[in-house]
Amino acid sequence: xxxxxxxxxxxxxxxxxxxxxxxxxxxxxxxxxxxxxxxxxxxxxxxxxxxxxxxxxxxxxxxxxxxxxxxxxxxxxxxxxxxxxxxxxxxxxxxxxxxxxxxxxxxxxxxxxxxxxxxxxxxxxxxxxxxxxxxxxxxxxxxxxxxxxxxxxxxxxxxxxxxxxxxxxxxxxxxxxxxxxxxxxxxxxxxxxxxxxxxxxxxxxxxxxxxxxxxxxxxxxxxxxxxxxxxxxxxxxxxxxxxxxxxxxxxxxxxxxxxxxxxxxxxxxxxxxxxxxxxxxxxxxxxxxxxxxxxxxxxxxxxxxxxxxxxxxxxxxxxxxxxxxxxxxxxxxxxxxxxxxxxxxxxxxxxxxxxxxxxxxxxxxxxxxxxxxxxxxxxxxxxxxxxxxxxxxxxxxxxxxx
Amino acid sequence: xxxxxxxxxxxxxxxxxxxxxxxxxxxxxxxxxxxxxxxxxxxxxxxxxxxxxxxxxxxxxxxxxxxxxxxxxxxxxxxxxxxxxxxxxxxxxxxxxxxxxxxxxxxxxxxxxxxxxxxxxxxxxxxxxxxxxxxxxxx
Numbered sequence: 132x133x134x135x136x137x138x139x140x141x142x143x144x145x146x147x148x149x150x151x152x153x154x155x156x157x158x159x160x161x162x163x164x165x166x167x168x169x170x171x172x173x174x175x176x177x178x179x180x181x182x183x184x185x186x187x188x189x190x191x192x193x194x195x196x197x198x199x200x201x202x203x204x205x206x207x208x209x210x211x212x213x214x215x216x217x218x219x220x221x222x223x224x225x226x227x228x229x230x231x232x233x234x235x236x237x238x239x240x241x242x243x244x245x246x247x248x249x250x251x252x253x254x255x256x257x258x259x260x261x262x263x264x265x266x267x268x269x270x271x272x273x274x275x276x277x278x279x280x281x282x283x284x285x286x287x288x289x290x291x292x293x294x295x296x297x298x299x300x301x302x303x304x305x306x307x308x309x310x311x312x313x314x315x316x317x318x319x320x321x322x323x324x325x326x327x328x329x330x331x332x333x334x335x336x337x338x339x340x341x342x343x344x345x346x347x348x349x350x351x352x353x354x355x356x357x358x359x360x361x362x363x364x365x366x367x368x369x370x371x372x373x374x375x376x377x378x379x380x381x382x383x384x385x386x387x388x389x390x391x392x393x394x395x396x397x398x399x400x401x402x403x404x405x406x407x408x409x410x411x412x413x414x415x416x417x418x419x420x421x422x423x424x425x426x427x428x429x430x431x432x433x434x435x436x437x438x439x440x441x442x443x444x445x446x447x448x449x450x451x452x453x454x455x456x457x458x459x460x461x462x463x464x465x466x467x468x469x470x471x472x473x474x475x476x477x478x479x480x481x482x483x484x485x486x487x488x489x490x491x492x493x494x495x496x497x498x499x500x501x502x503x504x505x506x507x508x509x510x511x512x513x514x515x516x517x518x519x520x521x522x523x524x525x526x527x528x529x530x531x532x533x
Numbered sequence: 534x535x536x537x538x539x540x541x542x543x544x545x546x547x548x549x550x551x552x553x554x555x556x557x558x559x560x561x562x563x564x565x566x567x568x569x570x571x572x573x574x575x576x577x578x579x580x581x582x583x584x585x586x587x588x589x590x591x592x593x594x595x596x597x598x599x600x601x602x603x604x605x606x607x608x609x610x611x612x613x614x615x616x617x618x619x620x621x622x623x624x625x626x627x628x629x630x631x632x633x634x635x636x637x638x639x640x641x642x643x644x645x646x647x648x649x650x651x652x653x654x655x656x657x658x659x660x661x662x663x664x665x666x667x668x669x670x671x672x
Binding site: 456 | 535540541589590591647650
């Protein structure tokens, strides 16, 4: 039975996107038909597993138009990838790293917590840049930017290009969690040194993502984990001879089924992105038009304030009702949205918005989703007793008597 | 989820306000942005007055209002018993008989089906864990 037949209106795709059937099938296929550890075996199935992993790596690189100077390090997702790079860049006596803990790290105010905390917890000086001006960027060692905001849906490709020009010597990174698999771009042309992504944000299984990174920089990264698969040899007293990248940075058994699913989701995303051509054409697509209509309809509802609406995201508040209550009331109508700080508390505080409600769509979302969202939101204030005061007063009198 | 009693206590709280001369107990649910201040005035280990102020979701505010109503006039031993039942109720572990014993607080029973909101419902109750010996001497 389909989601629509069940009456479910899932609008939390920015938290985790609906999984593409091809990706689910590819993961199931791996466990049913292959289920071998890549690298570990000399038998056919192990080779098939290794081939699948290599193909997935290649597919990701093609998706973001990376040239041969880049590689992909697989991780659990963008958060782990950002931790990998923040941790791996610190120079120490083990020979890894390129900057000290005193290096100047700049992130943008739109950052998700996952682009703040990995740096904040490891470095002495973190600038959360609000203006991206020369003062904030001056002498930055690392600039790690938001690709697409998970709060507003805004895409920052132009900002990335500008910062690359302004800070030619800085290590330039992008949190691509909401961007990769959705937005057309060319990582090579952008001159980005590393980009974190999560497969589950664009239809791949949960638990797989990675760091798309310049090989030259990856060579200097300290592994986040040490162990099997990351070494060529270990001496009797435990001294390792590390493997080459990317394996050196991928200790332990990878979630290979998820990687097979990722490969499949990347293929679907690549076709979609090629059809789109350019990010500023999104509004012209059928879904783009539906989402604009939803924004117009939401704005007509009494008490609703649309704070941001870009690409696949609409962020709003309902006057007099806490966002968590709004989300709960919408859930009663089977409309599933995210509410709260959206893991971007510094940004929401900076904007003076506080907690919000976010509806996030997929590229194939149609009028069914828009209508269901607008209908459910239009009932929120009444359900919370804000538009039928006479009835509430009666309840109060009765309640006081009891 | 949002029954009449809960909505009513959110929109028309009976115990909103402050008590002069009583230390406000600050309670924060940082995940939601809820921030409450609870005032409890004691005499001989009995709550003789209670108020709250602050902002939060409907559940945290309604629960705070119901909390104050339910502890007023009771001693700490009795309040402890109610708290135990309340905490069991919001995780779905209280018996029907127990729930009947706690009166209007039963309006929050549906929280047991929504574990993400349990923190909101428990927020005001956390004030009891922060009571000091000095607070008990507030009269």
